[in-house]
Amino acid sequence: MISVIIPTYKNKEQLIKNLRHNLTYLEGCEVIIVNDYPQENLNKDLREFKEIILIQNAKNLGFGLTVNRGAGVAKNKYIMLLNSDVILSNARFKFPISSFEKNELLFAISFAQKEKGGKIVGKNKLFWKAGLMRHQKAADLNYGYNAWAEGGACLIDKDKFLRLGGFDQIYAPFYWEDIDLSYRAWKSGYEVIFDPNVIVEHHHESTIGKYFSSQTIKTISYRNQILFIWKNITDIKLLFSHLFFLFPNIIYFLIKREFSFSRGFFKALSKLNLVFQRRSSNKKTFIINDEKILKRFYE
Template sequence: MNISVVIPTFRNHKQLVLNLIKNLPFLDYCQVIIVNDDPNQSIQKLINQFTKIILIENHTNLGFPGAVNIGVSNANNEFVMLLNDDVILRDDYFKKTIEEFSRNPSLFAVSFAQVEKDGIIGGKNILYYKNGFIMHNKAPNIIKGRTAWAEGGSMIFNKDKFIKLGGFDKIYSPFYWEDIDLSYRAWKAGYEIVFDPEIVVDHKHESTIGSNFSRTKINSIAYRNQLIFFWKNIDDSKMRISHISAVLRQFMIGLIKLNSVYIKGSISAIIKFISNPKNKKLSVRSDYEVLEIFKK
């Protein structure tokens, strides 16, 4: 089987082991790579009970984007499946995607159907421009078809295209918007991303994030990364002009209401954006053309 599986983990050791026990029967003939992103605690002894698993233990915390990139760089196969440590496979139906990649040379990634803790099925999404910002939401249906992005917690992608795109951008560390960013760059480069409702996983979102970060911190990082995404990727001049006034308005609201999400998010976005190198753009489609895809 020409698939490598990358599982990043951070201080979620018990759930990692429990889910490995459930998932490994479906991962036969796959290369399995676990990336421990907690430099303060080794999980070698926990992983020793499993055979044929490659364990990478980071010496510094890289966040989700960096941890995945390390895992992908060690993958030996043409295709890479990403699984969060809180994701449970229901079967090995993901293996059928190899045929789909063969049929469609433009296909970059396939996103899975995720059954969340409240029973709602996610995994198919849209992006749209509104009031100076790029917004995201669930798609109005969960039938097979194009999706705005492949979910970082459960997807499979072509490794060569991932590397050509520059992988996940570590500017989004520790989490959020990195999968949207990668997928948007893929769409602009002329690739395609598909949602397949027949590949179903159970995913308890934010089980790791929520246990390690406060809600205010999570919201601040999410807003910061939303800004960075726009500054990195949006080239349309009209969108950029309206975005400037929208950001200034949000910042003033933050000052008046003492809302740290807008204040800290804006300031940290500027600092991160200036101090980090940018991915090389591979643009075939315009912003307008990409966003029009998800109106259909």
């Protein structure tokens, strides 16, 4: 029923350590590892794991396209996205399958995640402020609507994932691609749920922070935040707000010496042609307006 997709980049030792641990709970699942670090062939290192499927990218594709490659060969009805730095403690991730069977609009279920200090996170909301789409942790951890299914620990209906085109490579190498995918699902009439009964251990950014500077991470994050708006927002009121606040936002971040925002803006501008292509394609499936979606996270 479940195909587990594990994207990996450079962190071979952690991947192998966690794989040995997690396979105990992945019995009966198809396990697909996609190596996004072409300079390092993992055939020898993973030889002991006879049951896994290994895909090795010929070039670095980033998180989104790496997961898409795994989804493209997955044989089962549901795909579970599992970062290589995520640790399972049981097989409760299989329980939510019944929710998909009861709700034909269900796109994904996002898991609760225990961070390094023991704090539980995973339920999030989106909100609009000063011309930008922003996100924050939800006020509770109850079962219910979630703004997005986190790309490191979630269960997704594979057919819906493929119908939406999977993750968008425009966000490569990382950040906002999982928010984007779930938002497109919301706008297409599907639902994303947070299930606190499935808990995994996940130390966020532990992999990305090893290989990218904080300034690079911030620049990519701001770039992708802007791309998300240009790609997906269709409500005229919100679009006008974005344009109205754009220059003041640039000035505001410059005064704060947060130069990553302006760098991210200009990097987003370089992808404007791709943005227009995506908007044209996405609007064909969008049936829910932005205001209605955002209200769901505050009901």
